[in-house]
Amino acid sequence: MLERIVRWARRKSPWILHFNSGGCNGCDIEILDLLTPRYDVERLGILKEASPRHADVLLCTGPVTRQSRDRLRRIYEQIPAPKWVVAVGSCSCSGGVFRDGYNVLGGIDQVLPVDVYVPGCPCRPEALIDGLARLLEMI
Amino acid sequence: MTEWLSVLFALLVFPGFGFLLACALAFQWIDRRVEARLQGRVGPPWFQPLADLIKLLAKEDVLPVGANEIACAALPMVSLAAVLTAALYIPVGGWVARTFEGDLIVVLFLLSIPALAYFLAGWLSVSVYSVVGGSRSLLQFFSYEVPFLMALSGPAILSGSWSISRIAAQQSQAVWLALVQPLGFLLALVGLIGKLKRSPFDIPKAKSEIVAGPLTEFSGRKLALWHLTMHIQMVVGIFLLVNLFLGGSDVGVTIPGVLIFGIKALFILLMLSVASALYARLRIDQLANIGWRVLAPLALAQMLATIWIGGG
Ligand code: SF4
Numbered sequence: 001m002l003e004r005i006v007r008w009a010r011r012k013s014p015w016i017l018h019f020n021s022g023g024c025n026g027c028d029i030e031i032l033d034l035l036t037p038r039y040d041v042e043r044l045g046i047l048k049e050a051s052p053r054h055a056d057v058l059l060c061t062g063p064v065t066r067q068s069r070d071r072l073r074r075i076y077e078q079i080p081a082p083k084w085v086v087a088v089g090s091c092s093c094s095g096g097v098f099r100d101g102y103n104v105l106g107g108i109d110q111v112l113p114v115d116v117y118v119p120g121c122p123c124r125p126e127a128l129i130d131g132l133a134r135l136l137e138m139i
Numbered sequence: 140m141t142e143w144l145s146v147l148f149a150l151l152v153f154p155g156f157g158f159l160l161a162c163a164l165a166f167q168w169i170d171r172r173v174e175a176r177l178q179g180r181v182g183p184p185w186f187q188p189l190a191d192l193i194k195l196l197a198k199e200d201v202l203p204v205g206a207n208e209i210a211c212a213a214l215p216m217v218s219l220a221a222v223l224t225a226a227l228y229i230p231v232g233g234w235v236a237r238t239f240e241g242d243l244i245v246v247l248f249l250l251s252i253p254a255l256a257y258f259l260a261g262w263l264s265v266s267v268y269s270v271v272g273g274s275r276s277l278l279q280f281f282s283y284e285v286p287f288l289m290a291l292s293g294p295a296i297l298s299g300s301w302s303i304s305r306i307a308a309q310q311s312q313a314v315w316l317a318l319v320q321p322l323g324f325l326l327a328l329v330g331l332i333g334k335l336k337r338s339p340f341d342i343p344k345a346k347s348e349i350v351a352g353p354l355t356e357f358s359g360r361k362l363a364l365w366h367l368t369m370h371i372q373m374v375v376g377i378f379l380l381v382n383l384f385l386g387g388s389d390v391g392v393t394i395p396g397v398l399i400f401g402i403k404a405l406f407i408l409l410m411l412s413v414a415s416a417l418y419a420r421l422r423i424d425q426l427a428n429i430g431w432r433v434l435a436p437l438a439l440a441q442m443l444a445t446i447w448i449g450g451g
Binding site: 005006043082 | 171180182184186187189191192193197198268351357
């Protein structure tokens with residue numbers, strides 16, 4: 001019973017933290033679209049938090065570069081459990097256009113366990129909402 | 140035995156924890172919803188504050204190395220306790236748990252404990268952001284608290300009593316004090332926004348500047364308690380203003396007092412939401428300037444005028 005209530009609460013209030021580990025900023029702007037009147041994800045209970053300590057879901061954009069790898073890992077570790085990771089955009093799914101760069105390691109899944117992949121360059125806000133909805137179903 | 144039961148009832152159900160919790164969640168939802176509607180958004184569903192609270196309570200609780208663990212656990216509890224205690228002295232719908240001559244002063248002191256705890260929380264949780272946020276919150280405290288206190292002393296001087304329920308009762312025979320002292324009411328509202336650290340005075344927790352202010356390093360249960368403290372503080376503050384300026388729950392009118400009280404409280408809540416949707420965040424130096432150059436002199440003038448005309 002208690003477990004069911006907690007699971008319900010988690011599904012209804014995922015707070016997101018957004019981190020760009022080396023993308024072109026295109027996907028980040030699409031993430032900000034989610035907060036605008038047109039897409040308004042607050043109706044799903046999603047809030048954008050600034051501190052990793054308050055967040056539940058880590059939204060990653062961009063490929064992982066050698067520079068950002070340690071920071072990404074550190075931010076992931078700062079999020080209290082239970083936590084989930086969503087890879088947003090082609091870059092963070094596979095490396096995308098930056099794939100063969102000398103300083104690029106590849107997608108987010110090279111460093112962190114990814115729960116949902118949202119492809120697209122940049123991904124559409126609708127796709128992003130769909131990805132988040134799939135994540136919430138998984139929870 | 141029955142006395143004990145009634146004390147327990149007052150502490151746990153009405154007007155204690157249960158009632159305040161329900162009010163806090165409801166007010167929180169109305170506030171978020173109104174703000175979203177004003178921005179052309181849909182806003183969260185009604186159970187959102189409850190889901191947030193349960194989720195935070197069930198989350199892992201971590202603190203950075205070097206933070207003072209005991210203090211960080213005690214501070215949110217102390218401030219929550221202070222706010223809940225303050226609520227006992229505030230009449231709701233013509234009903235009050237405890238009252239004595241001078242309880243207004245006690246309530247004001249209890250309501251300023253969370254501000255100090257907030258500062259200490261920032262100071263003790265070893266993060267640059269929280270230290271900056273903590274010092275900002277202290278500076279903000281000094282800017283709004285003085286005009287707030289002076290504005291609230293207006294009704295007390297006019298009715299010749301420092302007991303909240305007596306001030307409220309006197310207005311139901313005469314006219315609402317918000318009509319006699321519109322300036323004082325406005326100053327008290329501004330002071331309340333500062334006290335609740337709501338936008339446009341959310342300087343200590345400015346998201347785009349210093350992450351989350353003093354609460355940056357708090358997570359899980361402690362964060363939930365902090366949020367709960369803030370939300371209950373909002374309820375208590377609104378109830379206080381209703382009693383002091385809007386005549387509480389006009390006794391003697393045909394409509395039940397609780398209903399009237401609720402409508403008045405919603406009116407003040409609406410004003411707070413509109414203010415936070417309307418104005419952008421000030422800088423801390425701007426707030427200090429406004430607090431000491433505009434609000435404090437106005438409040439002083441209001442107080443002196445009240446003493447001169449009314450208090451005699
Ligand atoms: S997926 Fe495309 S838009 Fe998104 S960060 Fe990569 S290159 Fe930019």
